[in-house]
Amino acid sequence: MDGLEERENVIVIAATNRVDAVDEALRRGGRFDREIEIGVPNERGRKEILQIHTRNMPVTEDVDLEELSEMTQGYVGADLEAVAKESAMSVLRRHIPDIDLNEEIPQEVMEKLEVDRDAMMDGIRKVEPSAMREVMVEVPKVEWNDIGGLDATKDKMREMIEWPQKYPERFEKLGVESPKGNPPLRHAGYRKDSAGKSGGERGQRQLHLDQGARGLLEIRWRV
Structure with missing residues (x-):
């Protein structure tokens, strides 16, 4: 990083979820001397994150993202992404007996592959929130x-x-x-x-x- 002083228009950005493990020499002036903490998302933030990770998923009408955002205190963005993926996997597991992997999936089975509230709840149960020990609570x-x-x-x-x-x-x-x-x-x-x-x-x-x-x-x- 010391050699970057000879170059212009170069910005170095780094991310970590263990800032205490970063060498103090990297955090002194002239190096990574600007730190931005991204905390645990609040209810509104969680809803927006869930909207992003479910926008391309076939979601049934009984899925209420407002409700899910209230239930996921302590979940960070990666947790909510995992919830969406686990929910989709839950639907696949439910319909695996109807699918022959050696043949094209029938249209009637494809129409059943929708993520409903039960699948989302299953995803929430399987993903442990990262911010369990200390959280900001709405x-x-x-x-x-x-x-x-x-x-x-x-x-x-x-x-x-x-x-x-x-x-x-x-x-x-x-x-x-x-x-x-x-x-x-x-x-x-x-x-x-x-x-x-x-x-x-x-x-x-x-x-x-x-x-x-x-x-x-x-x-x-x-x-």
């Missing part, structure tokens, strides 16, 4: 009333998340700063996740979930 439509129990926890989260955004002028008048940091939820089970998501929905903040040891879920709000 804030879902979860209301406080959807969560049973945890009244004290919900009240505390309302104070920390909802109040500063609903009543900013009152906080300013009292000279109180909006609480920041990591409110940990240590209750076992699904409700801790729901409580955090409901807090994110009410406070319109993005959720950052880390699944730790013994199911401890810590939820951080990015203001």
Whole structure:
């Protein structure tokens, strides 16, 4: 790369999914000193990726890409491409008994080779999302009333998340700063996740979930 200085109009671009494994000497000034992180796609991004990988596939009317994009949190572009391929393979496996590989496929069998919702669901089940351990989660439509129990926890989260955004002028008048940091939820089970998501929905903040040891879920709000 040092020799490229003698040439003009040459740009070197590299990609990696393990930036921590790249030699630091390559990341210093004058070399790869500009880094662009491409994160996990959100729901809208996943839908667009699915549209790309299914546009040339015979897809039945019961395939709802909006639904599939909601179900594939943590899936990156390569994962979604694999989902589309696995879905097509699922259809082929289903009709293999009707196909004689030594002869031309009959028209009636060709018409059956359509990717339906069951095939797409099979593809999703067979492809593990790359971003399983730490993902950015879209804030879902979860209301406080959807969560049973945890009244004290919900009240505390309302104070920390909802109040500063609903009543900013009152906080300013009292000279109180909006609480920041990591409110940990240590209750076992699904409700801790729901409580955090409901807090994110009410406070319109993005959720950052880390699944730790013994199911401890810590939820951080990015203001």
